[in-house]
Amino acid sequence: MDIWTGRKEAKLNDPSDDEDGNRALEGLRVDSGVGVVVVEPQAGADESGSLEDLIPSGAPVYESYGRVKPPEEESGQFYSNLEYVKKGPGGTDLPFDEALEFLEDISHDIYYGEKIAENPDTVQALLCLMVQRGEEEEGEGEEPTTSDRDDATASPPPRNQQAASIVAAALQNNPPAARMVGDAWPSLMESTCTGPQGRGFPLRDGFYAPFAPLDPSARRDVPAAQVKARVGALSSLLRSPAVRDDFLASGGMDRLLEALTGAAGGGAWMGVQRKVGHLLLDHFLDEESGATKGLWPVFRASEPDAAKRKLGREADEKWIEAVRVVRERDGGNDGEHWSVAVLRELEGHHAAQLKGLPKEEL
Template sequence: MARIRLRTLVMAVTGLMAMSSVAASAAAPDAQNAPVPAKPNNDLICHTNVVAECYPRVFEPTHEFQPVHADQDIPAGLHVRLNINTGEREAKIYNKSEDVPPELEGLPVDRSIVVVDPVGADADTDSSVPVPPRGAPAFDPAGAIKDPVAKGGDSTEALNFFQSLDLFKDMTSSTPFAAHKLPQVLESLDLVEELAHDIFYGLQVVEDAAATRQLLCLAGSSTNTEVAQKAAAIIGSAVQNNPKALAKVEEQWDAYKATVCGEGVSATLGDSVFALYKPFTVSPAWARSRLSVINGLIRSEAIMKDFLASGGLDEVLRLLIEDGETDSVAHDNVRRRAAHLISDNFLDESMNARVELWPKQDGTCAKDGSQVSGNCWSSQIEKQSKTHIKDSSHWSHELWVMMQAHAIERTREEL
């Protein structure tokens, strides 16, 4: 796709919005010198007690672009644009005599998108790559994260959320499991879990290092599996599809993994955070929550290294192949989720998997497939696929096919 200069992109976006506005109203002024409408008697919006900071509920246009507040209503028929330097909407009285960018000719104005290459993609070889204007904010792939309360969200809900985080920080190793405290702790965990799916609140969770440390400790505790499950679900929700939250956890990761949770405990979080088999045998729901945590965390390169170094793959394989009393529908659903963790992070490039990290099968696994180690994946998953050959929906079939495809591709690259 041909590159379009930044100025052209601004014109294109402006033209799109302008033409869309015209379609919305036939009452737009025709000429550049059309009189400015008289100020309507609008209600005011005031977020503070300072009268000077109030503004009309309905935007009052002029012939010059002015910023539009997020909670203002925009009358029909205006020329509206997005200021790419500030991220704010701006509007003015529409002037149909303004030129329409040639890039928009023949395009449906209500659905068209103009795509440009990333800034600086080929700056060394192509002088046409657009350069950001002086003073423009740095590009952030995660975008701005807005406070829901500032957008009219529930302030009471937000207050309860932050009070719950404070509760987590103030807990000792025995607090959450004391009979008189347990109901309050469970209620707080439920509230935070519900909100942690939101990008803003997920970031708030992990920005509070003390609360995050306590949640990680709770997620690994076997004293109360309900508490452990909810704590794990919060961390998993906070970092899932939230790159800023994951980056914040990565900043504190060395401190977190050195944490010892509670008196008389010798193991650190680094020793236990990737453990899956014990939660699996105790509670499928707990194991499922821990898989969610691990799946989110190992998207970080630094945390992925610790996952591999601590035998995380061995732990997942053990979960997948151990039978006995853990062979039930609930446990098989957990196994299916574990298989997806492997495919999404190590085998499926369409999911941005790190295929180069998948261990090579070097023949050191026992022939009967009895070992549980990174070298035994092929023999173990092939065995599972053959054992469940009559069940076409079994998780092992898809995983085995992907593993074979990966092995073929790796062999081709090595030749």
């Protein structure tokens, strides 16, 4: 900057600034003159402004994940199967089941995952199917067969499990898809689903209803694979802040606690517990995994309402006890077991909040 005029100047090619010079250029003729370029500030610009001030008005928002390149030739079958799913099974069970199988395979592709998410009717159809219980799919009053109960041998998977897998794959590692579902979330939660018997029910009620066995003795009626797929879908849905906030406000964490405690006993249910643990780390506890800390656990010593403080403390203690049981039973001496990291975060948060409580509440 010229100290006399206050104007910005850029100095060009002054070899005298380098005492030694560039040995490779010795002997060459150089221009010893000094040139300057005057940089005139834009009209009305504030020299103390930030870089954001230099971004033109109306410029597109920068998105780190970039734009998904479409395939050279789109699958026409994809759009046909989307229509089958949106319409529901009705009397065309075979095409509907084939459509679910097709979407389950292709939803892992980021491009087609985004195409699934951009259509609220498709997302609603998948969510409505996901929240239906297995026996509701088969018909009211029908007893599930042995093969239906055994998730290791059931073929094909139940429709609610397939729908959950499609939702999980379409939104996983797909920020645009998660954003689209988040934008449509309020209207989705206000929509109504139609069950196989033609009876309607609010999607919100079905979404936040218990989906895991509330005690180990009931596990024979709910295959582990269905619960695991549901938790996987929730983990992908929670990538949207809108879904995450609604989930926390609507008691969704209670459903995950039920999945964790009802999955006791090892075997296939250990996969359910692991899925729940990774969800907690990825979304609420481990910042290195992309979690937003401070949203959950909910116990806060700074909460002015004593009743809410008590409820928050009790809720956190239930989680701590449940994870301790898993660690003692399955973790052993494995320091890499997911329960170790989860318990460390939960206990650390709980201890910090206890220090701030009034003495009469300790």
